[in-house]
Amino acid sequence: MLVSATEMLKKAKAGHYAVGQFNINNLEWTKAVLQTAQELNSPVILGVSEGAGKYMTGFKTVAAMVKAMDESLGITVPVALHLDHGTYEGAKACIEAGFSSIMFDGSHFPLEENIAKSKEIIEICHSKGISVECEVGTIGGEEDGVIGAGEVADPEECKMIADLGVDMLAAGIGNIHGVYPANWAGLNFEALDAIQQKTGEMPLVLHGGTGIPDDMIKKAVTLGVSKINVNTECQLVFAEATRKYIEAGKDLQGKGFDPRKLLAPGTEAIKAKVKEKMELFGSVGKA
Numbered sequence: 001m002l003v004s005a006t007e008m009l010k011k012a013k014a015g016h017y018a019v020g021q022f023n024i025n026n027l028e029w030t031k032a033v034l035q036t037a038q039e040l041n042s043p044v045i046l047g048v049s050e051g052a053g054k055y056m057t058g059f060k061t062v063a064a065m066v067k068a069m070d071e072s073l074g075i076t077v078p079v080a081l082h083l084d085h086g087t088y089e090g091a092k093a094c095i096e097a098g099f100s101s102i103m104f105d106g107s108h109f110p111l112e113e114n115i116a117k118s119k120e121i122i123e124i125c126h127s128k129g130i131s132v133e134c135e136v137g138t139i140g141g142e143e144d145g146v147i148g149a150g151e152v153a154d155p156e157e158c159k160m161i162a163d164l165g166v167d168m169l170a171a172g173i174g175n176i177h178g179v180y181p182a183n184w185a186g187l188n189f190e191a192l193d194a195i196q197q198k199t200g201e202m203p204l205v206l207h208g209g210t211g212i213p214d215d216m217i218k219k220a221v222t223l224g225v226s227k228i229n230v231n232t233e234c235q236l237v238f239a240e241a242t243r244k245y246i247e248a249g250k251d252l253q254g255k256g257f258d259p260r261k262l263l264a265p266g267t268e269a270i271k272a273k274v275k276e277k278m279e280l281f282g283s284v285g286k287a
């Protein structure tokens with residue numbers, strides 16, 4: 001059964017670990033993440049961007065697939081189905097489709113408009129038991145065509161959004177989406193510390209988990225990060241494993257062209273990456 005992310009993140013914040021949000025793109029991705037979470041007895045959040053939702057023919061298809069797969073695989077660990085970087089319209093569509101968690105990203109709006117829209121989304125979501133993530137301070141890099149400058153969030157603004165009653169808060173602390181450039185300055189721990197001091201018990205979300213060194217991830221968790229988003233890293237290992245399979249000519253041997261064989265190495269690579277991240281985040285055995 002799908003659950004909101006509220007309880008799992010409260011537990012994570014109190015227990016000083018983080019729950020991974022792994023973005024899904026298709027059936028293989030979903031299966032790999034769910035099976036790994038179950039094997040490791042870890043709570044998990046399945047992230048769906050608006051682009052991925054469109055690719056899978058719509059949020060209704062995604063919700064139906066995830067619910068059915070959760071049931072048919074006999075998954076007992078807490079699973080949240082979460083809209084990643086939702087627009088106002090996208091958030092409403094996912095609430096309708098049966099998602100259990102929503103990120104409303106109003107970070108590109110002026111603060112007052114972000115607050116007004118966030119408030120409305122929070123009200124609707126909470127009346128239906130759906131958790132809400134909001135964002136302060138645009139997160140750099142590119143997310144489905146939205147490019148942010150990688151700014152560092154203002155702790156006062158974080159406090160204002162946190163006080164609206166969000167269940168988790170994404171705040172820019174120098175992190176960016178996609179692959180980090182060689183000259184990246186690293187996470188801004190002073191900013192993170194200031195944000196946590198202002199927002200108290202609020203679980204904080206770290207976007208752009210791909211390529212942040214492990215020691216920085218661990219330090220961020222000690223400073224209140226309770227949810228870490230992983231997307232690009234799974235894509236990279238999936239592509240690498242698939243390329244190796246084809247370059248080795250395995251698709252030309254016997255029935256190697258069968259999509260169930262062709263996609264298997266990539267799926268296994270996602271499982272290994274998810275396992276590695278859950279171990280790093282400390283969520284293993286916390287279901």
Ligand SMILES: [Zn+2]
Nearest residue numbers: 139207208229
């Ligand atoms: Zn993000």
